[in-house]
Amino acid sequence: MPTLVLKPGREKALLRRHPWIFSGAVARVQGHPGPGETVTVVDAQGRFLAQAAYSPQSQIRARVWTFRQDEVIGPAWFRQRLQNALALRAAALPPDDTGRRLVFAEADGLPGFIADRYGDTVVVQFLSAGAEFWRGTILDALRDLVPAAHYYERSEGEARRLEGLPPRRGPLLGTPPPPERVPIREGGLTFTVDVQHGHKTGFYLDQRPNRALVRAWARDRRVLDVFAYTGGFSVNALAGGAAQVTALDASADALALAAAHVRLNALPADRFTPLEGNAFQVLRAFVQQGRTFDLIVLDPPKFASRAAQVPKAARGYKDINRLAFLLLAPGGVLFTFSCSGALERDLFQKIVADAALDAGRSGHILADLGQGPDHPIPLAYPEARYLKGLLVWVGDGLRAGRADANPPAPPG
Secondary structure, three states, X not given: OOEEEEOOOOOHHHHOXXXXXXXXXEEEEEOOOXXXXXXXXXXXXXXXXXXXXXXXXXXXXXXXXXXXXXOOOOHHHHHHHHHHHHHHHHHHOOXXXXXXXXXXXXXXXXXXXXXEEEOOEEEEEEOOHHHHHOHHHXXXXXXXXXXXXXXXXXXXXXXXXHOOOOOEEEEOOOOOOOOOOEEEEEOOEEEEEOOOOOOOXXXXXXXXXXXXXXXXXXXXXXXXXXXXXXXXXXXXXXXXXXXXXXXXXXXXXXXXXXXXXXXXXXXXXXXXXXXXXXXXXXXXXXXXXXXXXXXXXXXXXXXXXXXXXXXXXHHHHHHHHHHHHHHXXXXXXXXXXXXXXXXXXXXXXXXXXXXXXXXXXXXXXXXXXXXXXXXXXXXXOHHHOOXXXXXXXXXXXXXXXXXXXXXXXXXX
């Protein structure tokens, strides 16, 4: 087996069971591994550290399969890893929810491989050289463990490009394409998912617990759902008894699907207003018009994919949160999120605090928010905790010179 020899002192992350080996940590490569082939990783003294998938074009030069020397990376090994991932979801998720992430890449010990289930359709992504190398083996095992009418591939985007891999999209292994809209159930509500063209694999499965929390807080509140996409938060707010919901998104097609979800769940359409537009521009116009809301959800797309993009992203997050604070009535609540993995949680909280200060508002954090249990976070791999959020109760404000009342207890 080819061998990756690390520079002196660069084995510390692996000894802590972190699964990435960066190019700068590699002293030399013994042998001639191709993209995705398994290599042995040793320290500068030749001591075994891990078995990993080699990726010659990526800054992440290798991704660890196992820290054990006696394991054989092959069909039986992949089947066991998939079984472990499926067992976790079976234990952690409501059985009636038919949309779920089945495999979460490094978090499940399968770097670069993602699988999401939407009813009778499974959508997969092979995003690393190692996952691509073993794609046939992984698919055979998953299809055996998870029978489904449709298997569809969405292997595309920046992660795959950085691995030197071309994009792939389409039905797999002879299965027919999935229907244009795939129905799922979540929390007693029905949604339809465009797995062929929607964002990510079609639906933001990671926001499951936060949608439920919005539903619990929405009763009798005027709700503004910003970056609403297909209405996951909006529908939950209406189901929770919101007085009025405005769903703001730049995509007319996404808003049309959000409106369809309102009708599909027999929710009051007269309380739902879809609004197409640029979020920053529309929120500024609302401020100028003196509009106010009692609950605002900010769930923007990723502003920073890499550390170099964080300063610019921070300005965007601060601006959108400042506008939200200006639009919230006293006693209102803000659900604010960032899915930028490069933006650290503490920095995100500081950005939100600075935004409140600039808006002349004060607030209390009632909950730290994150992804659902089908997106687990290994203790040794904090990068898996990419989704960060805050539930903030907003008081009367700082400039008015009044002390805030105590924030309320969570509903229910």
